[in-house]
Amino acid sequence: ETGVTQSPTHLIKTRGQQVTLRCSSQSGHNTVSWYQQALGQGPQFIFQYYREEENGRGNFPPRFSGLQFPNYSSELNVNALELDDSALYLCASSTIPSDTQYFGPGTRLTVL
Amino acid sequence: RKEVEQDPGPFNVPEGATVAFNCTYSNSASQSFFWYRQDCRKEPKLLMSVYSSGNEDGRFTAQLNRASQYISLLIRDSKLSDSATYLCVVPGPYNTDKLIFGTGTRLQVFP
Numbered sequence: 771e772t773g774v775t776q777s778p779t780h781l782i783k784t785r786g787q788q789v790t791l792r793c794s795s796q797s798g799h800n801t802v803s804w805y806q807q808a809l810g811q812g813p814q815f816i817f818q819y820y821r822e823e824e825n826g827r828g829n830f831p832p833r834f835s836g837l838q839f840p841n842y843s844s845e846l847n848v849n850a851l852e853l854d855d856s857a858l859y860l861c862a863s864s865t866i867p868s869d870t871q872y873f874g875p876g877t878r879l880t881v882l
Numbered sequence: 883r884k885e886v887e888q889d890p891g892p893f894n895v896p897e898g899a900t901v902a903f904n905c906t907y908s909n910s911a912s913q914s915f916f917w918y919r920q921d922c923r924k925e926p927k928l929l930m931s932v933y934s935s936g937n938e939d940g941r942f943t944a945q946l947n948r949a950s951q952y953i954s955l956l957i958r959d960s961k962l963s964d965s966a967t968y969l970c971v972v973p974g975p976y977n978t979d980k981l982i983f984g985t986g987t988r989l990q991v992f993p
Contacts, residue, residue: 812983867979
C-alpha cells in the first residue's frame with residue numbers, strides 16, 4: 771500500500787449540492803495532486819498543491835477548488851454538482867512536484 | 883494528435899502468451915514516461931518508469947522510441963494476475979508536474 775488515504779470511499783449527492791473530499795498524503799510527501807477518472811477513461815488532472823500553494827491546474831471550472839493544510843493533507847471541494855461530476859476522484863502524493871506520484875484508493879462520487 | 887493515445891482494448895490472451903501494448907504521445911520534449919497498472923475499481927499503481935531508451939523488470943519490458951514518439955510495454959509469460967488496465971502516462975507539456983494519462987488498454991488473461 772502507498773500510505774495515501776482518502777475519505778470517504780463512496781458518496782452520493784444530488785445536482786446542485788456541494789461536496790468535500792479529503793486526502794492524507796504519504797509520510798514525507800509535501801505535494802498532492804487531484805485527478806478525476808470517469809468510467810472508461812484515464813484520470814484527468816484537476817490541480818496540484820505544493821507546500822500549501824496551488825501549483826498547476828487542469829481544464830476544470832472554478833467550482834472545483836482545493837486546499838492543502840500545513841500537515842500536507844488536502845481537500846477537494848466541488849460546488850454546484852452536475853451529473854457529469856460522477857467519477858472516481860483520486861489523489862496522489864509525491865515528495866516534490868516532479869517526483870513519482872503514488873495514488874490513494876479514491877473516492878467514488880455519484881451525482882443523481 | 884491526442885496528447886497520449888493508446889491501443890484500443892481489450893486484449894484477451896492465454897496464460898503464457900506474450901502481449902505488447904503501444905502508446906503514442908504528442909509532446910516531443912517529454913523526458914520521462916510511465917506505465918501504471920489499474921485493477922478494476924482500484925487506484926492506478928506505478929508499474930514502470932522509462933527515462934531513456936527502455937526499462938526491464940522481470941517479465942515486463944518498456945521501450946521508448948523518441949523519434950516516433952512511441953512507447954511500448956511488453957509482457958512475457960502472461961499470468962492470470964496480469965489481468966488489469968494498463969495506463970500510459972506522460973508529463974504535461976507546459977507543466978511537467980501534471981501527469982497526462984491515456985485511456986488505458988485492458989488486458990484479460992485466460993487459463
